[in-house]
Amino acid sequence: MEITNIKTPLGITTIMGDENGISVISVSDEGEISEQIPAVLQEAVSQLMAYFEGKRTTFDFKLNPKGTEFQQKVWNGLLEIPFGKTISYLELSKKLGDVKAIRAVASANGKNPLWIVVPCHRVIGTDGSLTGYAGGLWRKKWLLEHENPTTQQSLF
Template structure:
């Protein structure tokens, strides 16, 4: 969609959908004033979303201020906003040199204010520029190790000057030290998959997908341990038939070409949790359910809190769509991968509600 200077070029429904999705395409071009609070915000503001009738749309901060609104202290709409081209250039710089140990000094040399870049990346991607660069370095090291390289070689290739720093960062990301992640020619392997919402860790073998998670999720280490214990296998590094198919279908999903997944999965949980996860997979893309509705669907209408806990324990994100469960009042509630990702996923799936996409699937 082409974005122009004036919000008048877009109907209120489009702007409200962008607000709910925290769409970064409108950064620096449209602001929203909230009548009920008297505050104006960026459309990417993480605050709870107002009702559509309480929204007023402005092209810039001066217009909002003249209308009597004051700036939000949370999203700081008066601060400078890097344009899309600047953010794209910085992302390409990481992709061009994934092993480079980027620093704030590098950003200053490129003419950027580090705190501005930090806020912009966190709003749009849920992580800072330096965190994204660090993940790229770890990904590079994991790729080298998956090819059979020694740890020290992978460490140097990933741009880490000390072995202890590489091991510590790797352990934080995967839950295992790098030497323990060496693939041994079979069984479960951990693979890195790039998505528009950031990298994801996929664990699978040639038969099924066992885990799919965002690396910044706090529970990732426990999830990996649970998969390892339940399967009786140590998880190596590499690519399996299951992780390869997962990468392909995720690409199709985000491209608007696949509304559902036909991946063989092996979720690790209790019998109750698996029933909840099966009910989640029955929710069509583009639709949502409340925790109470899921409890009704599994025949235990009083187990609303247990359903919420099972939802939070889901270890196969997106494929088991726990992001489609919302609060009874329509609020998005929490999401282990970050509320901004939940908003983006729901926005992506809204396209699958149209008649043209209704036949998309496996």
């Protein structure tokens, strides 16, 4: 398993993976920036940096997250949320076929090991509120604004 740390606008991002795909992308406030990026992680780093520069809305590098069958199902559901859009936990539960599984869906969402790429930040409360986010609500707000910037209408 190869590991690299890169600096992003939201903190130090750690990327872990191997020839089978990327298994972890996480963010923290601390950490040392890697001097070299292992070859197997270079595409993920390149695509993440393009995302932060506003030049990429999707990711196409190989993913290999570790989780239960149910977690994998939820994470695959998250991958279907379009860039710039949000969905509620209730809507996601319905899409996955069990409206009563809302707490389990929220739990699996919170255990998402692939920050940004599997867009758990796009899941909000039914009332539109920014509910819990492992990376901190300020990061969730930043990501949603980055993906759907409010354009100021010109008066002239």
